Amino acid sequence: xxxxxxxxxxxxxxxxxxxxxxxxxxxxxxxxxxxxxxxxxxxxxxxxxxxxxxxxxxxxxxxxxxxxxxxxxxxxxxxxxxxxxxxxxxxxxxxxxxxxxxxxxxxxxxxxxxxxxxxxxxxxxxxxxxxxxxxxxxxxxxxxxxxxxxxxxxxxxxxxxxxxxxxxxxxxxxxxxxxxxxxxxxxxxxxxxxxxxxxxxxxxxxxxxxxxxxxxxxxxxxxxxxxxxxxxxxxxxxxxxxxxxxxxxxxxxxxxxxxxxxxxxxxxxxxxxxxxxxxxxxxxxxxxxxxxxxxxxxxxxxxxxxxxxxxxxxxxxxxx
Amino acid sequence: xxxxxxxxxxxxxxxxxxxxxxxxxxxxxxxxxxxxxxxxxxxxxxxxxxxxxxxxxxxxxxxxxxxxxxxxxxxxxxxxxxxxxxxxxxxxxxxxxxxxxxxxxxxxxxxxxxxxxxxxxxxxxxxxxxxxxxxxxxxxxxxxxxxxxxxxxxxxxxxxxxxxxxxxxxxxxxxxxxxxxxxxxxxxxxxxxxxxxxxxxxxxxxxxxxxxxxxxxxxxxxxxxxxxxxxxxxxxxxxxxxxxxxxxxxxxxxxxxxxxxxxxxxxxxxxxxxxxxxxxxxxxxxxxxxxxxxxxxxxxx
Ligand SMILES: [Zn+2]
Numbered sequence: 001x002x003x004x005x006x007x008x009x010x011x012x013x014x015x016x017x018x019x020x021x022x023x024x025x026x027x028x029x030x031x032x033x034x035x036x037x038x039x040x041x042x043x044x045x046x047x048x049x050x051x052x053x054x055x056x057x058x059x060x061x062x063x064x065x066x067x068x069x070x071x072x073x074x075x076x077x078x079x080x081x082x083x084x085x086x087x088x089x090x091x092x093x094x095x096x097x098x099x100x101x102x103x104x105x106x107x108x109x110x111x112x113x114x115x116x117x118x119x120x121x122x123x124x125x126x127x128x129x130x131x132x133x134x135x136x137x138x139x140x141x142x143x144x145x146x147x148x149x150x151x152x153x154x155x156x157x158x159x160x161x162x163x164x165x166x167x168x169x170x171x172x173x174x175x176x177x178x179x180x181x182x183x184x185x186x187x188x189x190x191x192x193x194x195x196x197x198x199x200x201x202x203x204x205x206x207x208x209x210x211x212x213x214x215x216x217x218x219x220x221x222x223x224x225x226x227x228x229x230x231x232x233x234x235x236x237x238x239x240x241x242x243x244x245x246x247x248x249x250x251x252x253x254x255x256x257x258x259x260x261x262x263x264x265x266x267x268x269x270x271x272x273x274x275x276x277x278x279x280x281x282x283x284x285x286x287x288x289x290x291x292x293x294x295x296x297x298x299x300x301x302x303x304x305x306x307x308x309x310x311x312x313x314x315x316x317x318x319x320x
Numbered sequence: 321x322x323x324x325x326x327x328x329x330x331x332x333x334x335x336x337x338x339x340x341x342x343x344x345x346x347x348x349x350x351x352x353x354x355x356x357x358x359x360x361x362x363x364x365x366x367x368x369x370x371x372x373x374x375x376x377x378x379x380x381x382x383x384x385x386x387x388x389x390x391x392x393x394x395x396x397x398x399x400x401x402x403x404x405x406x407x408x409x410x411x412x413x414x415x416x417x418x419x420x421x422x423x424x425x426x427x428x429x430x431x432x433x434x435x436x437x438x439x440x441x442x443x444x445x446x447x448x449x450x451x452x453x454x455x456x457x458x459x460x461x462x463x464x465x466x467x468x469x470x471x472x473x474x475x476x477x478x479x480x481x482x483x484x485x486x487x488x489x490x491x492x493x494x495x496x497x498x499x500x501x502x503x504x505x506x507x508x509x510x511x512x513x514x515x516x517x518x519x520x521x522x523x524x525x526x527x528x529x530x531x532x533x534x535x536x537x538x539x540x541x542x543x544x545x546x547x548x549x550x551x552x553x554x555x556x557x558x559x560x561x562x563x564x565x566x567x568x569x570x571x572x573x574x575x576x577x578x579x580x581x582x583x584x585x586x587x588x589x590x591x592x593x594x595x596x597x598x599x600x601x602x603x604x605x606x607x608x609x610x611x612x613x614x615x616x617x618x619x620x621x
Contacts, residue, residue: 163551163552164560165551165552165553165556165557165560166552166557166560166561167557167561167563167569169551169552170550170551170552170557170569170570171578172578173536173578173580174532174551175528175531175532175536175551176531176536176580178532178533178551179505179532179533179534179535179536179537180536180537182501182502182505182532182533183505183506183508183509183512183537184509186502186505186506186509187509202489202498202529203498203501203528203529203532203551206498206501206502206532207532210502222495223494223495223498224489224491224493224494224495224497224498224529225489225491225494230491234412234491235411235412245411248409248410248411248494249407249491249494249495250494250495251494251495256495259406259407259495259496261495261496261499308506311499311502311503311506312467312503312506314460314463314496314499314500314502314503315459315460315461315463315464315499315500315503316404316406316460316493316496317402317403317404317460317461317464318401318403318404319400319401319402320400320401320402320429
């Protein structure tokens with residue numbers, strides 16, 4: 001299977017080809033060929049670090065959307081055990097764009113909520129590309145309330161291009177569902193950890209995104225609007241201004257860490273989670289374990305007060 | 321007669337002037353709903369509502385306040401809050417330049433007016449959004465002022481009334497803007513916990529982030545007729561589902577029909593409706609509308 005790559009990765013791919021070529025020649029070849037291989041390998045490593053450490057905001061947006069990027073269910077399968085999926089909002093239906101259920105993390109019971117994009121076209125249709133309907137938000141809230149009842153912490157994976165903009169979604173109160181979730185998540189009296197694993201688009205993400213700890217994968221994005229949406233509105237000219245919009249919106253993990261909007265960046269392997277998913281799973285697992293431990297040590301009242309304080313102080317303004 | 325039993329009054333269509341092409345905008349107003357040409361003065365005296373088709377045109381936050389509250393009862397709060405441009409955002413114009421232009425235009429520091437007031441003698445904490453200020457978008461200042469208005473309602477046992485007139489988020493504040501959703505929802509939860517009544521009024525337009533936060537969480541939600549109320553933009557939806565939407569889609573009436581709005585109330589009845597509800601909520605005696613001495617007029621100086 002070939003992995004989809006982007007223009008900015010071209011120097012790496014070219015070198016990778018050269019290295020493969022040199023390796024074939026180095027086998028049973030003269031010492032010069034072995035030296036050439038070593039030199040090329042060093043150059044490849046340097047180029048990788050150079051390019052992947054200096055990704056532009058837009059490059060990271062492309063990474064966040066990579067079709068081979070691990071999805072919520074991949075993380076759930078990799079880092080939890082005994083996942084039992086719970087279905088339906090008890091009001092209207094079962095939204096497949098979000099998976100909810102109980103599981104174990106490090107042997108301890110937890111509740112998991114994950115915005116699920118498809119791993120292929122067929123699954124993407126079933127999963128509605130990770131775009132939730134009101135019944136999805138209501139299902140997630142129902143299961144988070146169970147978490148409180150059963151005294152289990154909540155682990156949420158965010159990955160959505162937005163709440164679904166459709167007729168039925170509006171009829172069934174998309175805005176109300178998101179608003180209600182945000183309000184009621186202040187009432188879920190167990191630790192909530194949220195990891196943005198891909199796209200964190202606006203209210204669609206926030207509707208299951210309130211957290212005591214908000215973690216972001218290095219190549220994920222989180223913002224009030226997509227760069228495309230922003231470019232279309234503010235520059236009235238899509239395509240070429242998307243990178244500019246991505247930069248201006250400060251939507252990368254590094255930007256948001258600097259602005260103190262998130263609590264932690266989960267590092268990704270060079271080349272992104274889609275290239276080395278196992279390393280990504282391990283990094284997420286370590287970060288979740290650490291944060292669960294810290295939150296678990298807090299009294300319930302302390303936890304809730306910290307959650308209120310965290311969101312009450314959000315914003316930057318001056319008082320004349 | 322009460323606002324909820326009042327019949328729709330019959331109006332006489334005003335004949336348009338002979339020379340249509342020379343309509344003076346200061347004398348005449350052409351209704352966007354039905355095209356009827358109305359005498360501007362009479363239209364303005366009717367709070368910019370078309371007497372023929374009932375089209376509710378947008379009015380300013382100042383007009384809103386005059387329409388709703390007891391005369392001169394507003395004591396504005398937190399008018400000194402200003403945006404600090406945390407992202408140093410520039411598109412075709414810098415964010416500070418856009419703010420400066422909006423200030424010039426509205427005479428306000430940002431897109432919401434908050435304060436103490438009374439309505440029919442009932443103490444309220446108000447947050448009235450101003451669409452004229454950058455489309456009524458919610459950035460840090462708007463979110464903070466609304467949060468503080470809710471805190472004031474809790475602290476002083478006032479009824480909180482918010483009035484939405486907004487296209488959604490303040491893009492120039494990106495994630496700071498987004499985080500005003502949980503901030504205001506947090507205060508809605510606090511109002512719930514403390515038994516502080518909260519009335520949310522939706523006017524044209526009430527969409528996106530504001531609807532995905534406090535405006536959808538009122539104990540009672542009232543909308544003006546025909547207002548654009550929804551989450552996603554109409555064009556985005558049409559592009560996504562590739563079908564034409566019903567003509568009444570995302571109107572107040574449509575949203576009420578689907579169960580998300582309590583009342584659709586005409587602008588001219590809004591104050592009476594609020595007085596009725598507020599005095600019921602507060603266990604105060606009914607105030608007959610004819611005794612509403614503080615009833616406002618648009619012409620007030
Ligand atoms: Zn009309």
